Amino acid sequence: MCPRRDGPVVLMKTNSNRSAWEIPEQEYPRRGTPGEKLRFMLRYAVLAPSNHNTQPWLFRVRGNQVELYADRARSLSVTDPNDRQLLISCGCALFHLRLAMWHFGHLDRTVLLPVPGDNNLLARVSLGEEDPPTPQQEDLFRAILLRRTNRQLFREDLLPxxxxxxxxxxxxxxxxxxxxxxxxxxxxxxxxxxxxxxxxxxxxxxxxxxxxxxxxxxxxxxxxxxxxxxxxxxxxxxxxxxxxxxxxxxxxxxxxxxxxxxxxxxxxxxxxxxxxxxxxxxxxxxxxxxxxxxxxxxxxxxxxxxxxxxxxxxxxxxxxxxxxxxxxxxxxxxxYGPNVNPTPRRTVEEVLVPTV
The missing domain is CATH 3.40.109.10 (NADH Oxidase)
Structure with missing residues (x-):
């Protein structure tokens, strides 16, 4: 990897609406139930990017599974009338969830669009058997808390x-x-x-x-x-x-x-x-x-x-x-450019659908 070119991230304000970016990893419930583990992993899923930061996703935890749903109440009828970008955003959240599973030592079993005819249930992800993460997976996971959409001017340095x-x-x-x-x-x-x-x-x-x-x-x-x-x-x-x-x-x-x-x-x-x-x-x-x-x-x-x-x-x-x-x-x-603040995020509790 390239040497660090950025300074440390300095937030202009510590608004409560950005608290989702502060995840004490040591609180991961390693001895907890599958549901407790999955709810903790979802803290990384909700940090995914989305168009206009609409965060158009919902999750339901069932045993050792997470179901990902499209929250079409957050669709953009003008910019995205077919919900194409909405589903792209949900795909980003899905990858963040899978990556959290890998980091915490589990494989994932993921099925896209698991129920024919249900256009809102986008994926079903099961917590797989234990398996240590690779160095490449760890690099990606560490980048979750550092990722931002950066609209500042970039330097002229070319990408290697x-x-x-x-x-x-x-x-x-x-x-x-x-x-x-x-x-x-x-x-x-x-x-x-x-x-x-x-x-x-x-x-x-x-x-x-x-x-x-x-x-x-x-x-x-x-x-x-x-x-x-x-x-x-x-x-x-x-x-x-x-x-x-x-x-x-x-x-x-x-x-x-x-x-x-x-x-x-x-x-x-x-x-x-x-x-x-x-x-x-x-x-x-x-x-x-x-x-x-x-x-x-x-x-x-x-x-x-x-x-x-x-x-x-x-x-x-x-x-x-x-x-x-x-x-x-x-x-x-x-x-390459200057550091920027994270954007606001809903908490996991705000995007969880109750299990019936």
């Missing part, structure tokens, strides 16, 4: 070729493909699509209203959504920001900014899958989580540039530019 190879392998292990956009012509074409996606989205008032609904003041206590600090906004703008977003089309300015970010980031990648169905979306989420954690283990940050994938007319053009028949699911920029 060996790390890029490892990230491609990480996606492949979860049945997805990671494309590094290295060719300058392709990079410019993707950057242009991102800018066009910005313009089309911001011109849609319903998009602006939906985004504003998930933005919260920096000193707020909401356990979901995006604090304005994550968007590089000060405290005053954090209060006024949602009003501005609801009222004005800021698409041209956002398009110019995001085009430059995409064109000149140290790494620009597209995550794709062979098919475009719920099973593939969950797989894409697991691949995304593995890629993000593998990158973070080497001090690499990431943030999203999904605009053209969220605009139906633009999405097929991403694959065309890459020369693939796959379906584009996620666009990320990767690089």
């Amino acid at each position: 070729p060996e790390l890029k190879h490892e990230l491609v392998k990480a996606a492949t292990r979860e049945e997805a493909t990671l494309h590094f956009v290295n060719d300058r012509e392709q990079r410019n074409a993707i950057a242009d699509l991102i800018a066009e996606g910005d313009r089309q989205q911001w011109a849609n008032r319903r998009f602006r209203l939906e985004l504003a609904d998930w933005l919260h003041p920096n000193d707020g206590e909401a356990r979901d959504g995006i604090p304005s600090s994550a968007q590089n906004s000060g405290d005053l703008l954090s209060v006024a920001g949602p009003i501005v977003i609801r009222t004005f089309d800021l698409g041209e300015g956002q398009a110019a900014k995001d085009r430059d970010i995409a064109a000149y980031s140290p790494g620009l990648v597209v995550l794709s899958t062979r098919t475009d169905e719920p099973w593939a979306w969950i797989a894409a989420g697991q691949a995304l989580a593995r890629v993000l954690l593998r990158a973070r283990a080497d001090e690499v940050w990431a943030s999203y540039l999904n605009q053209p994938i969220e605009v139906p007319a633009l999405r097929p053009r991403v694959a065309e530019i890459l020369g693939t028949t796959d379906h584009a699911q996620i666009i990320l920029r990767l690089g």
